[in-house]
Amino acid sequence: MLSFNDRSLSSWLKSFEDLVDKGFVQYKQIMENLSFLVETDETPDKYIINAHLHDYSMKDIQLEVFDQAVRIVAQRNESTQIENSLNKARQFNGQVKRIERVIPLPFRIRQEDLRATFGDGVLKISIPKKALPNYIDIETEEEKS
Known part of the structure; x- marks a missing residue:
């Protein structure tokens, strides 16, 4: 033992x-x-989402709006080329880097209500707090005519 x-x-x-x-x-x-860092903040009139995407440019970023969520997708192509002048050989390497996050929200949102800006590697999304009705107005038969 x-x-x-x-x-x-x-x-x-x-x-x-x-x-x-x-x-x-x-x-x-x-x-x-x-992944990437996402910070959320709330003011009396809006929600703010800050996504830190320092390795990406604005053209690499996409926003998608769902009923109660926002999806941020960042994708970029990376390629390198190595040349050997002695034997005239070339080597190409390429890869695609894709990261995404879905940020759920406590209310329904519409695409036209979102505002997004990008600067210093931070994507800032602003969403106003505005109640969207979950009901449909009912008309009387006379109003239709």
């Missing part, structure tokens, strides 16, 4: 903690490449 003294157990625990810490650092790096 193996026995651990306090020193070897402490050493083993330290090694295990280091392994877990490295895993979390790698996880954070992976998640940063798969």
